[in-house]
Amino acid sequence: MIALEKDLYQIDVYDMHLPERTNVYLIKGASKIVLIETGPAPGIKHILAAIEELNLTPAQVDFIIVTHIHLDHAGGAGALLARLPQAKILVHPRGARHLTEPSRLIAGAKAIYREKFNSFFGEIVPVDQKCIYTPINGEQLTLDPNIRLTFYHTLGHASHHMVIYDPLRKGLFSGDALGVRYDYLSKAAGFDYILPSMPPPEFEPNGLKATIEQINSLPLEHVFFTHFGQTSNPAPILSRNLQLAEKFLTLGQEVFQKRGTAEHIKEKIAAYVKDELAQYGINNYQLPVFQQVFFDLDFNAQGIYHYLAKIKNKK
Numbered sequence: 001m002i003a004l005e006k007d008l009y010q011i012d013v014y015d016m017h018l019p020e021r022t023n024v025y026l027i028k029g030a031s032k033i034v035l036i037e038t039g040p041a042p043g044i045k046h047i048l049a050a051i052e053e054l055n056l057t058p059a060q061v062d063f064i065i066v067t068h069i070h071l072d073h074a075g076g077a078g079a080l081l082a083r084l085p086q087a088k089i090l091v092h093p094r095g096a097r098h099l100t101e102p103s104r105l106i107a108g109a110k111a112i113y114r115e116k117f118n119s120f121f122g123e124i125v126p127v128d129q130k131c132i133y134t135p136i137n138g139e140q141l142t143l144d145p146n147i148r149l150t151f152y153h154t155l156g157h158a159s160h161h162m163v164i165y166d167p168l169r170k171g172l173f174s175g176d177a178l179g180v181r182y183d184y185l186s187k188a189a190g191f192d193y194i195l196p197s198m199p200p201p202e203f204e205p206n207g208l209k210a211t212i213e214q215i216n217s218l219p220l221e222h223v224f225f226t227h228f229g230q231t232s233n234p235a236p237i238l239s240r241n242l243q244l245a246e247k248f249l250t251l252g253q254e255v256f257q258k259r260g261t262a263e264h265i266k267e268k269i270a271a272y273v274k275d276e277l278a279q280y281g282i283n284n285y286q287l288p289v290f291q292q293v294f295f296d297l298d299f300n301a302q303g304i305y306h307y308l309a310k311i312k313n314k315k
Contacts, residue, residue: 001050004230005169007147011050012228013043015072016120020183020228021292022072025173026050027166029143032062035087036164036173037226038076041122047076048083058084063141065149067175068161069095071109071121073226078102078125089127090141092153093134095160099127135162152214155207157197163215171222172234177211179241180227180296184289189280192231195273195296196245203303205249212242247272252304256312266301270294 002010007028015022024047025036033056038044051058061084066074069091077089077099091099098105102124110117135141137153150165157176164173172178176197185193196208220234231237251268255261273293277283285294 001046001053008169009050009054010224010229011047013039013046013076015039015043016292017042018288018292020289022227023225023229025224026054027143027147027149028054028056029147030145032143033060034063034065034141034143034149035061035080036065036067036224037073037175038064038066038080039073040071040075040120041079041124042076042120044076044080044083047080059086061087063087064089065141065164065173066091066095067163067173067177067226068092068158069098069105070158070176071105071124073175074099075121075124078127079123081127081131082125088131088133090133090135090151092160092162093136096129096132096134098160099132100129102126137162154211154214156204156211157199157208158202165218167219169222170219171224171230172215172218172220173224173226174215175226178215178223178225178237179244180292181225181229181231181237182289182293183229184287185277185282185293186229188282189277192233192237194225194237194240195293196241196248196300197227197296198245198248198303198307199299200303200306203300203307205245205307208245209242212238248300249304249307252301252308256305256308262298262301262305265304266298269301269304270297273297 004010009026011024013022013024022039024039027034064087106124135151139151141149147168151162153162154177163177179194179196181194216238222232223234224230248269252265255264
């Protein structure tokens, strides 16, 4: 756990058993305590340890907010709520039913992670409907007179995604809306190294563009990524997301027009990323961080292929 400010804490939950992959945030308001994200179920022990380290009790946590219901963000929701007797969970209206009945989420994740599913995600516990609240777009949650969080529904990554804006610190808890930040590569390259997150089945480039424009209209000084850490230089993050998403989509279209596969798209976009990193002397692909990079690029390639196939089928 890292104290970012006196009332804001970052907790690494070791998603996929990796450090600096996924973090949860805890905001300690004067009267309310909030967790943003749960991560997967195996990581909740780190959240509970952080609560204890802060001299809090599980019963003092009032809310869990999940940016969306993908299992690396909300897979631990049911198991964590069972340990937090007073907490409610806030989720996008489109995601609520998947928390109460997670069978489709589980089936989709098992198809992707196969034999690693149990190790990465553990048991997915359904959430009691009584514990769920679904904020509308623009709704606010007051933690104390100074902390009022605003929820914005955001397209591009998934239809059940929302970001959380904190006007007090001019900060955005971005989920996957602004991509993935790689802490190791950021330090090595000398700038916040991010890649957009464009997974199947709901990646939508126009939605991503609209989301970037919406976020760009906010007074913004900090971005708090779920994957991973924070930046105090948001402008390049916004423009880079859009530029890379457009570049990856263009490369994907070139492959798709030649009847290539998602794997061929991955090869194209991975080559682009390798060329970019080589400019900063980063070319040791055996580094643990590249396990994450290539995993994410594979998801992006599948998302691009799925989107292009959907467009073709509509014609």
